[in-house]
Amino acid sequence: MATAGLPWWRNRRLIPWLVQAGVGLAVLVLVAFLVTNLVRNLTAAGLLLSWSWLDNPAGFDIAETWLPFDAGLPYWRGLLAGLVNTLRVVVLGLVGSTLLGTLAGTASFSGNALLRSLARVYVEVIRNVPLLLQLVFWYFVVFLQLPNGSAAIQIPGLVLAKSGLYLGQPELVNGVWQASMRVSVEFGALLTGLVVYTGAFIAEVVRGGVAAVPAGQWEAARSLGFSPLQTLRSIVLPQALRAIVPGLNSQYISLAKNSSLAVACGYTDLYSVAETTLNQTGRAVEVVLILLGSYLVIDLTISALMNGLNQLVQLKER
């Protein structure tokens, strides 16, 4: 094709490159502008990028940790303890919300009309109220109103009191509950809030997945003498998993990200430690990098695991 003497703004082959060069240049200039400012402003504030402050003693305490931590330990230990706290609530949240979501999702196929509509109402209420509002509700209105001492709510093997949630064989010693395992009400409120919220979304994923299974499968199972519950469990759900697993992936990732709202119920997670660290050190850039990096790693891990599971589910079909 002849191109000689063609002005550039009419050349079909040149224009894509010119557009890309233009956009690339604009982005480059913007980034250069921002970075120059950043360096100049950070230098002026004496906060140029450095990681050595991570070794300084933190000087703050964390109320509830799995990793041992006290104010004398360095910042990085504090951030690590926060990360472990985040992971703890995320892992338990994944398990809990999957159970609740599957329950609510399958309940929407129940023969019992009351159960069906209850599942519907649960999903519609939870999805239309902000998570943060739900978290403060659980914390301030439910968990902080729990009674203490002998008035605490006692279920065999479990005691719910304002001073914490006790598992194992809780006993009352001098008006204070003691047990082999105790978690704080802060953790309880956060976990409950996340599980109830994510459960509603997972219920929708499960419902969509089950609805995607052809009606003929139900009829075939019914004609073989399966009960509705048996049909659901051994015929429909295994097939629905194909559609459910990808949907679960994104719900799991949003649960991990949403766990960063822990600060609303007073639970010390990674974000909360990071905020305290920033307030003490002023190291905004480093702290934000650590935060973004950590959540990215968590997201990628969940994605990788779910992709593995997805392949397992899809292969079984063949």
Next chain:
Amino acid sequence: MDSPLLRRLRRDLFATPLDGLISIVLVVALAASAAGLLHWALVQAQWAVIQANSTLFAVGRYPLDQQWRLWLLTILLAAATGLSWGLLRALPRPDRPARLWPFNDRLAAVLLAGLALGLPLLLRLGTAIQLRWWVITALLLLARWAAGRWGRRIPDPVRRWIPLIWPLLYLLGMVLISGGLGLVNVSPSEWGGLLLTLLEASFAILLCFPLGVLLALGRRSALPLLRWGAVLYIEFIRGAPLITLLFLGQNILGFLLPGGLAPERVWRAAWVLTFFAAAYVAEAVRSGLAAVPLGQLEAARSLGLAMPQALIHVVLPQALRVALPATVGQFITLLQDTTLLSLIGLLDLLGTARTVMANPAFLGKNAEVYLVLAVLFWGCCAALGLGSRALETRLNTHSTAKA
């Protein structure tokens, strides 16, 4: 004895013994919770915390002597809403019902009137304020009625410009709220409550949409640099929790811009919300674009349409229709996400609630306040969702592209 009602009850609730047991347990549990809630709401709850702070919840610490500006804005908004609503019905198109007062509209009008009459009384607002709300609602319904009745008589050239009142009103609203053009400046730090929540949400919704469309087009572009740029941006944003991005906006934006150029905290948050939501809207629009067959673009190009013309007149209208439910879903999420502003110290609805409850007079009134906020958010979000579903069915009545 074998009435249809009984038969239905038996089929729906007592088909098997297990079903019957579940039903009885559920009925008892529901009745007990309903009774408990009712008892609490009517006897124990102290709604004074809402009644005494209604202004704070509505507009935050907006100066008392300047609040007439917000009233004026509300009046204008009501008039514009009534006008648009009426015109929508007065000028039927193939994709709209031809009746002037369809059932849904009557229902909406009655609901609106009921809210306007009931809520001020419930909140024990002052007589003057009550009266204002009644007048505003009457104005809205009057404009709806008048525009529906005489909308057809407006000459065509004038009619075409009427949608422009919305962007104009938005700009005017910004001036009325923040000051300028001879009005006293009201600093953003004095905005709060519902005002701040709606302002941040509407700002982010309006701006994230075009940004999201551009990102989606970039992600599907044939040009590798644009594609990878869009992918990088979208995945970076979607990988980070919103709170960390808000945190970034509050703490790092000041370093990224030359001294003094960084916007007010309220606006920083609004921009972060915008850029955050854009990534999610982009994904919704991308799925819409994927649903438009390539042949549509080829047909448009072979008719001589330039690429931008083909996108604007042929591809995007179809893609956005498919993307509508997911996009509105993102807008709903965005509205809910504004509550996170309370975590970075802004006084949106939730932030205002926290300051109210820090007041010794209202200590421990969490349940009342949070319940009211939950109902408010639930109402707004459910209404948005309902509207989106209605629009979707209406758009689907005529066909979508065949592959």
Next chain:
Amino acid sequence: MIEARGVEKWYPNGFHALRGVDLTVEQGEVVVIMGPSGSGKSTFLRTFNALEDFQKGAITVDGITLSDDLRHIDAIRREVGMVFQQFNLFPHLTVLENLTLAPVLVRKLPKAEVQRRALDLLERVGIAEQAHKYPGQLSGGQQQRVAIARSLCMEPRILLFDEPTSALDPEMVQEVLEVMQGLARDGMTMVVVTHEVRFARQVAHRVVLMDAGVVVESAPPEQFFANPQHERSRQFLSQIS
């Protein structure tokens, strides 16, 4: 009107789709291109209005040489109409809007005038009463007739047809072919990729057989169907009859 010389095209995956194709189409001529699937006939047709690009050779349409010059491409697309196998009507626009969109946007003609012409054209293809319906409400045959009218509304000097009846139910093929026959009678220059032997026999001035990216035979229909010169043509004819 169309002059293609030694056109060669490779797909990005390396597939050599066109291997030096020559074709000349005179004004008012109706050329039917036939050939087995994968022979490159659709690809070749789509190079005429730059929907596909090519690496070697030259194509001149209506005196304009296809090049990287966007102005030439725009000019050619204005003069060359195209009808697709899948109709590709715009489903969000009414039939009338489908017709008026391009003339108003591209030729900048006044809307009222274009609408008058569009209604005339719909009359001509026999669906004037459907002007305000949406494409999804029409049958396949009606949709394809609208697509033809949409191309005509740009007043093209050449019409390209890419298997216009392949996606239609059998009983609807005839109504589309009749419209095309009428166009041919009126002297429209047409290049048609199709498997419709009867159309080729009755309407075409010339039949071109393509196979494996080259033109195998080019002859008037009487000669092509009665007495094909090449072994490949005989094979093809025995397969489709």
